[in-house]
Amino acid sequence: MLNNGFVATASPETLRKTTLGEDSISAQHVNLETSLRVGSKIGGHFVMGHVDGIGHLVAAEQTATSWEMTFSAPSYVAQYIVPKGSIAINGISLTVAEYNPEAMQFQVAVIPLTYAETNLSQLQPGSSVNLEGDILGKYVEKFLTSGNKHQNKDGGSFITPNFLAENGYL
Ligand SMILES: Cc1nc2c(=O)[nH]c(=O)nc-2n(C[C@H](O)[C@H](O)[C@H](O)CO)c1C
Known part of the structure; x- marks a missing residue:
């Protein structure tokens, strides 16, 4: 522990499977969440923090009430995606709004609270993200x-x- 933060060790497996292994990772914002307490209410789905693979933002469009963000996923992650199911993007529990299996792309609707509190707002088309299937x-x-x-x-x-x-x- 440091006075103003903490240091974590990333294993070779973590560097292989996640964006932490990318050269562009330095000075990026990260999403932090304390562990779920046994017996507390579950606001999303069970996010284990075990990233399955890296996806990319394809497009983001602001609507009146949300940001519709389309991501691509590698096949070994796409196999766990179902419409109206759950997926974790950069550790954020999100609901899959639409899924296009042919293109291996899916869409999420990001509400203003999530957009304001997470690093989804900093993504550009082509940005890589950590994906965890349900x-x-x-x-x-x-x-x-x-x-x-x-x-x-x-x-x-x-x-x-x-x-x-x-x-x-x-
Ligand atoms: C299940 C779920 N789905 C969505 C979603 O589809 N779109 C969205 O913007 N937010 C969702 N959330 C809430 C976020 O996980 C939560 O706002 C962030 O993790 C910040 O705490 C949750 C919990």
């Missing part, structure tokens, strides 16, 4: 692709597409 999608993917490894006491798999659909995951 962890719920990662668990669903794991269960659906892990075959019969997850068995109930009778040897059958209890996680089936029907089970997930009935419980609101699909």
